[in-house]
Amino acid sequence: MRAVVYHGPGRKTWEEVTDPSIVDDTDAVVRVDAVTICGTDLHILKGDVPEVTDGRILGHEAVGTVVATGSGVRRVHTGDRVLVSCISACGTCRYCRSGSFGQCLGGGGWILGHTTDGVQAEYARVPFTDTSTYPIPENVADEDVLMLADIGPTGYEVGVLNGRVSPGDVVAVVGSGPIGLSAIMGAKLYSPSQIIAIDLADSRLDAAKQFGADVMVNSSREDAGEIVRGLTEGLGCDVAIEAVGVPSTFELCTDLVRPGGTVANVGVHGQPAMMHLEKLWIRNVTVRTGLVDTYSTPTLLKLVARGQLDMGRFITHRFGMSDFMDAYDVFGNAATTQALKVVLTGSTGAPS
Numbered sequence: 093m094r095a096v097v098y099h100g101p102g103r104k105t106w107e108e109v110t111d112p113s114i115v116d117d118t119d120a121v122v123r124v125d126a127v128t129i130c131g132t133d134l135h136i137l138k139g140d141v142p143e144v145t146d147g148r149i150l151g152h153e154a155v156g157t158v159v160a161t162g163s164g165v166r167r168v169h170t171g172d173r174v175l176v177s178c179i180s181a182c183g184t185c186r187y188c189r190s191g192s193f194g195q196c197l198g199g200g201g202w203i204l205g206h207t208t209d210g211v212q213a214e215y216a217r218v219p220f221t222d223t224s225t226y227p228i229p230e231n232v233a234d235e236d237v238l239m240l241a242d243i244g245p246t247g248y249e250v251g252v253l254n255g256r257v258s259p260g261d262v263v264a265v266v267g268s269g270p271i272g273l274s275a276i277m278g279a280k281l282y283s284p285s286q287i288i289a290i291d292l293a294d295s296r297l298d299a300a301k302q303f304g305a306d307v308m309v310n311s312s313r314e315d316a317g318e319i320v321r322g323l324t325e326g327l328g329c330d331v332a333i334e335a336v337g338v339p340s341t342f343e344l345c346t347d348l349v350r351p352g353g354t355v356a357n358v359g360v361h362g363q364p365a366m367m368h369l370e371k372l373w374i375r376n377v378t379v380r381t382g383l384v385d386t387y388s389t390p391t392l393l394k395l396v397a398r399g400q401l402d403m404g405r406f407i408t409h410r411f412g413m414s415d416f417m418d419a420y421d422v423f424g425n426a427a428t429t430q431a432l433k434v435v436l437t438g439s440t441g442a443p444s
């Protein structure tokens with residue numbers, strides 16, 4: 093079969109590799125029907141994620157059809173269509189028992205396309221299948237659920253739920269990439285009074301408007317603090333969601349939030365950020381961080397199946413898997429291509 097293989101910083105190829113097979117009895121092998129690329133894959137290719145080693149198949153977001161199962165797999169059967177989540181769960185460790193699958197101690201967590209081979213491939217081995225995949229209802233298309241492999245639960249859990257968004261809240265979302273847009277979409281489920289999207293790129297702010305933001309702020313030329321305080325009688329927003337991952341946007345969130353409000357950090361940070369305790373100590377502010385756990389995936393799947401959440405709207409470009417390198421170029425040049433998420437669909441048939 094063919095797969096996207098990482099060969100060190102800046103180097104990836106769509107190449108012939110050995111077909112995956114069952115290694116542990118809780119594994120399945122799936123034929124990948126639809127797969128996407130994540131900003132995290134671009135971080136890997138920059139060399140920011142050193143645990144990813146030469147020869148690793150990338151990818152952690154896919155929909156596939158089960159073609160083989162290990163002897164210990166109970167819930168998933170050959171022929172089933174499943175969502176393969178970015179987070180795998182052993183299902184038995186103390187973190188999995190409390191729904192914090194991202195922190196799994198039993199060999200799960202974010203492993204696909206990271207410490208084990210991923211899903212940007214014609215076929216993939218899926219560890220801990222019973223506890224790491226989600227059956228896809230019959231009436232739901234692959235493209236409608238694919239974004240629940242990562243960005244859906246990430247924006248919802250780490251942004252909206254960690255931020256404790258409540259009816260009537262004023263919610264500021266800093267960063268309108270796929271994750272910020274997912275947070276905007278998730279926040280809408282709680283009837284906030286206003287969502288303020290903050291970004292440097294007008295094209296991303298246009299997308300934020302389409303995804304339901306009420307006020308768009310281009311912080312390269314407008315003062316986000318002044319605008320948010322102007323809309324909240326000088327208090328600040330109830331919830332500030334950080335969806336960029338640089339120090340200045342985290343610091344902006346702590347500046348935007350009202351006394352008693354919550355900052356939910358979603359961005360992955362590579363540098364230390366300043367926590368201005370000299371201003372914050374008196375303000376009863378809560379700051380939460382998190383890696384997505386995907387405990388909300390069944391909830392989001394229900395909303396997708398009932399037509400209450402449209403996750404397909406993230407898709408701006410479509411490719412066949414043999415055009416994976418072109419898809420990476422389009423996704424990696426979002427400023428010029430306006431890409432949000434790209435989808436690649438595979439061929440059908442048995443492993444060759």
Ligand SMILES: NC(=O)c1ccc[n+]([C@@H]2O[C@H](COP(=O)([O-])OP(=O)(O)OC[C@H]3O[C@@H](n4cnc5c(N)ncnc54)[C@H](O)[C@@H]3O)[C@@H](O)[C@H]2O)c1
Nearest residue numbers: 131267268269270271291292296335336337359360383384
């Ligand atoms: N916590 C988690 O579990 C988790 C999971 C997935 C992704 N992430 C992280 O979430 C973050 C967002 O992901 P994404 O895929 O949407 O990224 P992205 O790069 O597509 O989008 C980031 C957006 O932020 C904007 N931006 C950049 N600098 C800015 C600034 N100074 N002020 C305002 N806006 C600015 C960009 O214009 C862009 O629209 C990343 O850091 C990613 O690694 C976290």
Ligand SMILES: [Zn+2]
Nearest residue numbers: 130132178242
């Ligand atoms: Zn991802």
Ligand SMILES: [Zn+2]
Nearest residue numbers: 182185188196
């Ligand atoms: Zn576990």
